[in-house]
Amino acid sequence: MRLLFCLCLCLAATGLHAQASVRTADPAVRGVPLSAFPRFVKLSERVYGYEEIRQPGFTTVSLIVIGRNGVLVADGQGSVQATQTMLDRIKTISPLPVKWYVVGSDHGDHTAGNSVLPEDMQFVVHANSLAQLKKDSAAAVAANRPAVIVPPVAMRSDDEIIDLGGISVRVRFLGRAHTGGDLMVEVPSENLLFMSEAYLNRVFPAMRSAYGAEWVRTINQALALKHVDRFIPGHGFIENANVSREELVAFRDAVIAVIAEVTRLKAAGLTVDQAIAQANWGPYAKWFLAEQQSPIAIRRLWTELDGASK
Template sequence: MSKQFASHADLEEKRVSFVKLSDNAYAYTAEGDPNTGVIIGDESVMVIDTQATPAMAQDVIRRIREVTDKPIDYVVLSHYHAVRVLGASAYQPRHIIASRDTYDLIVERGEQDKASEIGRFPRLFRNVESVPAGLTWPTITFQGAMSLWLGSLEVQLLQLGRGHTKGDTVAWLPQQKILFSGDLVEFDATPYAGDAYFADWPQTLDRLAALEPVALVPGRGAALTTPEAVAQGLAGTRAFIADLHAAVKAGVAAGKDLTAVYRDTYASMKARYGHWVIFDHCMPFDVTRCYDEVTAHPHPRIWTAQRDIEMWKALEG
């Protein structure tokens, strides 16, 4: 490969923040690295997304232990991507919860995704040897919606539509109007859309907005702690997805091949979004998936380590 993945140059350690959103909700963020959500109930703790390895999850656990000694009984997977799930064993939860769609994606493509992501993101999979053999499997699955009561605190797990993947799950605290969105929403960070549903994603974001969150923990980027910041995060993600989709559709309509569509779309998006975290890394994957959706593949094709390399060489070599 004549040019490495853009993420291979991303070796600088990020500054971690552990932000209190309420007496029950915290956001673990790290300057555009994948976020983790924490919900503290009356007798137990729930973690939303796990970090990429058990070794990296230890820093989340350390932060949790600074504010509570309650057991971490639940881990929620917002979707199936390895960077979100492979740290789960560190928490020793009683239950790992995911949507049935996420479970099905793990069955279908979990092994390939694991190899693909580890190859793309060396820093995010630091101490990858700490990941147990095999995959992270849910012990509870649901379809559409489920509620858990952490004592007097209700946590709703909701599938509000396809977007980042077909299995996207958000965690919602209806009593406090705090939302954990997973990668359906990013803030000052480029949405990874290699497994996305571009036509559906904006409508899914509208359903998130209809909840009227007063605070939101995105998949990447700073915690959004006011309704105004939440609206900004939703609008920014929606604009990125819509702009990229429109550019790709225009290129396909003009009869251009993927390489030409990629170059044109990158150029059209760079000025507005190029300063966002992982822009250069995500764009080849995002445009490839969008081109597939607009042409011949309504459902995402499986990314393998070999397909990653071939795609990157074709578009960035």
């Protein structure tokens, strides 16, 4: 009986381990109910990830850093309601005001709720993203849609340090990737790097406005940072340190594979529509949003290979 009991325990532990090791951006496959979101993921005593679900059912991630002088948020959420919920929940972990906001990605799924940010917010944005937000704002006004919040000025360099009081962050532009103005937030004391949409954990590479070859180089720059041992994605689940590096490498390899497949199809003399129909993504066909994102990636990389997306 005792042997049987021990065997059951071992099998149960193995099952739990197998479930915990599922590498996917799909909450259902990972075994996380949608009712668990939004949620904080504690990264250290003063640093949190914030995972919220967006349609069609995967996470959008924000970074929260708490200093003595206030709170820094990197990336918002995709609607006014979702961003307000995040601000309200931040109050449950710190009474201090949100004073700094880093635009890691200028895309609407990270900025559309920014109208509820405090009026005296100090923005940190790359010049490329600032230019894009100005275009988006003009388009919104012309279409009689809600205004896009445009920060007053861009950051002066590609590497800026913000002292929050007792903890500092380093805002870094390591190169163009998903948007062209991709900013990352390093917290040196915690050995972590929030990569925004430059890192999509187990999500098929989204390339609507991406720079494929440069994206690979940007990820390599992040992997080469000596004191970083935990990488936080802009979409997909936040992983433990050792897994996060493995998954970032896996994502880089996915970007490389997508570029290689599109290059192969173009060299074969196919039209872009034929390439969309014939593309073979191998294991990446099972990644989240592959069916939706792959045609977009092909069209974008097609123009890049033609030299039209510089």
